[in-house]
Amino acid sequence: MKKSTILFIMVMMPVLFGSKYTPAPGKETSLVLKITSGDPKETLVFEGSYFLGGDASIFKTVKLQTPFQVERTTDVVVALVHKLSGKAELKIELLTRDGESLSPNLTGTGNVMALTTNLRENPHTHTIQIVD
Numbered sequence: 001m002k003k004s005t006i007l008f009i010m011v012m013m014p015v016l017f018g019s020k021y022t023p024a025p026g027k028e029t030s031l032v033l034k035i036t037s038g039d040p041k042e043t044l045v046f047e048g049s050y051f052l053g054g055d056a057s058i059f060k061t062v063k064l065q066t067p068f069q070v071e072r073t074t075d076v077v078v079a080l081v082h083k084l085s086g087k088a089e090l091k092i093e094l095l096t097r098d099g100e101s102l103s104p105n106l107t108g109t110g111n112v113m114a115l116t117t118n119l120r121e122n123p124h125t126h127t128i129q130i131v132d
Contacts, residue, residue, distance in 0.1 A: 029073065029074070029075060029096060029119060030071060030072070030073050030096065030097035031052075031071070031072060031073075031074055031077050031094060031095070031096060031097075031105075031117075031119075032069060032070070032071045032093075032094070032095040032096070032097055032102060033050060033052075033069070033070050033071075033077055033079055033092075033093075033094060033115075034067070034068070034069045034092070034093040034094075034095060035048075035064075035066060035067065035068040035069070035079075035081055035090060035091070035092050035093075036066050036067045036068075036090075036091045036093075037066045037067070037086065037088045037089075037090065037091065038088040038089040038090065038091050038109050039087070039088035042086055042087065042088045043065050043066055043086070044065060044066045044083055044084075044085065044086035044088060044090060045063070045064075045065050045083070045084045045085045045086065046063075046064060046065070046066070046068075046081050046082060046083050046084055046090055047061075047062065047063045047064075047081070047082055047084055048061070048062060048064075048079060048080050048081035048082060049061040049062070049079070049080050050062075050070065050077070050078065050079040050080075051076070051077070051078040051079075052070065052072040052074050052076070052077055053074045053075060053076030053077070054072060054073065054074040054076075058072070063084070066090070071097065075118060075119035075120040076117065076118050076119070076120070077094060077115065077116070077117050078114075078115065078116045078117075079092065079113075079114070079115045080112075080113070080114045080115075081112070081113050082111070082112045083111045083112070089109040089110055089111060090109065090110060090111065090113065091107065091108070091109050092107070092108050092109075092113050092115055092128065093106070093107045094106050094115060094117060094128075105117070106127075106128050108128040108130060109130075110130040112130070113128060113129065113130055114128070114129045115127070115128045115129075
């Protein structure tokens, strides 16, 4: 098993158990996971895994290039990304969509990063770890 897969599983464990999405009546949260280059002029290649909770949860392992964005109505987002090529650092953001506007919840930069959030368990806490 790859080192990044093992780390991703360890990062996910605290937020996955009991993470079935049950929004409050009339209050759904649309979260956006966005991965870009720290230098807008440079495209970076990265690999990673992400989990988006919900009734039809998504777990994917991908090898992509920046920019990358995925959006889902959920309360659980977990991501682990690792830059494969490029000089700039990766920039990872977790945003909340309210209608047409996006509000930042957190932003981090680095070459290897893990992000976890569980809004149902702790609605005001998002964490990002720079593992470099």
